[in-house]
Amino acid sequence: MPWIPRGLRHGIVTSPYPRRADGYGPGFFARVEVGPVAGDDPEAISAAVRACPTGAIALRGEADRKSAPVGWPARVKVDRGRCILCGRCVALAPGTFRADPGFETGAFSRSALIVPPKEADEADAELAKARAQLARRVRALRRSVHVRHVDAGSDGSEEWEVAALTNPVYDVQRLGVFFTASPKHADVLLVTGAGSAGMEKPLRHTYDVMPEPKVVIAVGTDAVSGGMLGESYATRGGVASFVPVDVYVPGSPPSPFGILHGILAAVGILGAGGGGGAGASRPARRSPK
């Protein structure tokens, strides 16, 4: 059998993540960080706001500024759920916006993707509540998770990154994560795409036939907010208007590690990153062999 030695040639290529850190994961520009010290003149910041292709950056009003948490710049807020990581703001106003490397970008609520949060304590409490509810629901899933993917109007790149999870580098089966053919066998629904009108019924139907407990993960900026497409005659500004989303993984597209982190965080194996309020990661359990 000529194939067997071929398969052995590269030795073990599988990532040690999440038991140990993987050097590749954090090597990406994964999210825009704001502050901590705003050192740009207002014109540079206005230019960055105007240059944002998805309107993810907004200037904050007076009232907003007063409520900004200590340590955050008061002038702007960034919605990472709309950001497509083009990097323009970082180039135009580097004292305010920073390209933050990493991949643990998933968040347990849509508002946790907006930085700085309006009121830090309030946001934390909200997030903790969402996490606790989700943790209760998924308690039974931790050792074996069956995932169903549905495309609701993606550009096709998210599918590549989801499919990459089964290659030998990410090899999610080692973590007890399996892709399943039928939604009736699925615990997790991975949804990609901006929420196309044509997928509304098929997606709702898929969700409805999944057994409880079930978790929905919106994969990619398009799925979170519609990205550059937003709302139009054909798209609905993300998939949250079709199914209730538990975890939001922004990125255009998110890297395979980002998607994997979203899955593991959703089922309680890891804490989520996202905008502030990330819980400390618990050591991952290996799936029983």
Add this chain to the structure above:
Amino acid sequence: MTPEALVAPAAFSATRRRVRDGARFCALVASQQGGLREDGSAECGVQLLAICSKDGTLAVEEHAVPASERRYPSLTPDIPAAAWYERRVRDLFGVEPLGHPRPDPLVLPLAPGAVAPLGPGGDPQEALSVHAGPLPPHVHGEGVFTIPYGPVRSGVFEAVEYVVETSGEDVPHLRTRIFYKHRGVDSHFAGMAFDDGVLLAEREEGPASVAHALAFSHAVERLTGIAVPFPSELVRVVHAELERVANHLDSMIRHTEAAGQAVAYAVLSHHKERVQRLRARLCGSRFGRGVVVPGGVSRGLALAPAEVLHEVAVLSHEIDEDASRLMDTPSFVDRLRGTGVLSPDDARRFAVVGPVGRASGQHEDVRTSRPYGAYERLGHRIAHRYDRGDALCRQRVRIDEIAGAFHLVRQAVDLLDGLDEPDDWRVGVPAGSGRALGWAESPQGELLSIVEADHGRLTQVTQRSAGFHNLAAYSAAFPKDVFTDIAFIEASFGLSIAGAAG
């Protein structure tokens, strides 16, 4: 006298003549036009644009359909390749092709009475709901039934529905329904600056992001009359060719998955991951996004030339070895040989492009037939010519093209190494007005970009992907096959539904 002749005998007569004389039909696209009547009152209508290619030039013919008329004589009876284009224009712009053999909804099945979103009186911002019923049967006979396969299918796939008519095993007829993921991407270009437009173009079809950015940028550069610095052209070649390698590997991986070749699947998907990582090291994006911009590239290669050459040498050697081994594996090759035959006749009728066309005797590759950028100055490997048109041929074309792509990358990097780094990787883009065409050979085949702008603002853009053009020929590849062949035929066409559905 035919009904078409009664309406407007002159509509697209030149296009019909050109195709009869051997030109290849490329596209039919539409845009909404505002205009003034002779008495000064406003009239809007739909401008249709038919594009043909012959001997390295594109011929464009216009036909205006006033809002009061909303119909024109269909091209499809003369040019079968126009069938899907006319259905798309009908759905989105509300213009009826008279005499079309099958004017069913394609990208947007609307409720009766609903106004087409991009045509006169339509509102692209207003949410529309999709009204699709079951399709009437096409095949009649004892025991024939219809299976709707999709849009939610097993595995990680884009949303598409195949309506399979079968009596149990064979697939006498298959229809493709793509409207599930129609996103209306083209409708978002209007009002954008060129620099935003290229970001949107990249999102037309994720796996072909670089090719879309290229075709769009070529159109903008032609419109504004600017020349891109040569080193930037070379950087574009590197990104575009690595994208081709990744896409062709993806097609091979899907074949091995369908054939249950577990080791080959693991080995090839590891190669693809390494290609994606190399692309990310060169520019920060695994999909080459943000690199190609109108006027040049946003940055040079982020790796030293020697390092790129080393990576490419290792990858091309290992991929070549494993691809050869795969083509020597009888249990794999047997699944592909004679599967999904697209005859040279059908390929010509549907004017099929890209690797699918090249496996069926349609050998055009716009990198050489209408060369752009640095391709004119690089050596291309002589392509082996195939015309059996089965999945095996398509696989062989892709394996050849992977070698060809690496060959081009090596030359581009070598040339870059000998050049001084330019002061600017991109030149300034003036605010142009008018219409221009751009093109690129995407991994799936010829990609066209039709750009209209007014003082530096886009007014209308159509990114015509190879997926849309080729998918019309998909059902022609089925009649001799059985159910279990569908996965192979789909993988061997290697088309992106995002690009096709638009």
